Amino acid sequence: MGIVGDSLIVVFSQILFFAFAWIFFLRRIFKDNEVHQKTIIFVFSITFALSCTMFELVTFEILDVLDSYSRRFYWQIILFVTLVDVIVVLPYLISYYVTANFSYLSTNSQIRFISSLVLFLLYLYFFWKIGVSFPISSPRHSFFSFEPCIGRVGVIGVTIMALLSGFGAVNYPYTSMSLFIHPVSQVDIDASEKRLMQTINMILAKKRRLCLAELEKRNSNNGGGFWGVIYAVGNKFGGSNVNVRTLKEEILSLEEVSRQLFLELHQLQCAKQRIEYSNTFQGKYFNVLGYFFCGYCIWKILISIINILFNRVGLQDPITRGIDIAVHYFGFSVDIPFWSQQISFWLVGVIVVTSIRGLLLTLTKFFYAIASTKSSNVIVLFLAQVMGTYFLSSVVLLRMNMTAEYRTILTQILGDLQFHFYHRWFDVIFLVSTVCSIFFLYIAHKQVAEATSAHSVGDDPNWHSR
Structure with missing residues (x-):
C-alpha cells in the first residue's frame, strides 16, 4: 500500500476518533453545562483519539494491515505523543486550572504561572519516584527512553484498571441479581413518605413559631416609653430568648x-424499581448474567489468591491453553495456531470495545457525581488523564491475552518491561478492591434492610420524639 496510503488510513481514523470524542463530550459530559474552555474539549478529544489509535494498531498487528515498517513507525509516534500528553500536557493543565480556583492566585498571572509550575514539578517528582519503589523496567534504559515512562504510567494505569475491575466484578452481580433485592411493597413506601411529610410539617410549624418569636423580640426592642421597657423586661424574665434558641436547635435536628x-x-423507591425491573424479560436476562459474573468473580478471586501465593504468571495465552485442553481431553482435531489467532482477534476486539464503552460510561457518571461550576475543567482534565493512562495500561495487559506471535510484537514495541510484575500487581490490587467492594456493598445492603424494616415506626404518631 505504501507509506502514503498507510498514513491516510491512520490520519483518517484519528479524525474519526477525534470527532466522536468531541461529539461525546458536548452531548454527554457537558450536556447540561456551559463549556467555557475549548482547550479542554480539544485535549480530551486528542487523548481519546490517541487511546483508540493504540487499540487500532493492535488490531492492525493481528490482521496484518499496513506495512510492518509503517506500523512500527506509527507505534513509536503514537506512544511518544500519548506519553507526552499523559505525563506533561495534562498534568500541567490540571495544575494550571487548580490554581485558577484560588482567587488570590488567579488575579496575578505571574503568581499563577509560578504556582502551577511548582505544582507540576511536584507531580513530576512523585511520578518519577514510582520507578524507585517498583521493578517496572530494566536499569540499563536511559532517562529519556520509552520504557521508564511507559513503566511508570503502567503502574498507575494497572492500579486504576484493577480497582475498577474489582469493583465491577462485585457490583454487577449485586445490582443485577434478584437474590440481593429487598422485598419492598407500596405500603413501605407510603409509610416512609408519611414520616417524611410529618417531619416537614413539623419543621414548617416550628419555623413559623420562630418567625413570630423573632418578630415579637424586634417589636419589644423597638418599643419606646414606659410600657416598652416593661414589655422587654417581661420577655426577658419570661424566657423568650431561650425559646428562640431552643426552636433553632429543634429545627436543625428535624432538618437532619x-x-x-x-x-x-x-x-x-430504588429497591421497588429493581423489583419491577427484575420481572421484565431484560431483568431476567441480566439476572442470569449476574449469576455468571458472580461465578466469574469467585473464580477470579481464587485465581488471584493462587497467583499471589505461588507467584504464578501464565506463560501461555488463555485461548491457546483452552484449545489445547479441548484437543487433549475431547480429542478434537483442529488447527491450533490458526484458531488461536482467529479467536484471539475476536477476544481482543471484545476487550477493546467493552473497555472503551465501560470507561466512557464510568467517566460520565463520575463527572455528573462531582462536577461543579468551578471544578468542571479540572475534573475533565483529570478524567482525560485517567483515560489515557487506562488505555495505555490496557495495551500492556492485553499482551497476555494474545498468542505468542503477537505477544512478541507488542514486547518489541513496548520495550523491555517487567510484564510479569504488572500482572502480579493487577492481581493484588484486584483482590484488595474486591474485598473492599464486598465490605462497602454489605454495609449499603444492611442500611437498605434497616430502612425497609423501619417503616412500621411511621405508624406511631410520637415516633419523632423518641
Missing part, C-alpha cells in the same frame, strides 16, 4: 432527620 428520611425513601 428529614435528610435521613429522604435518603431512606429514595432507597426504598
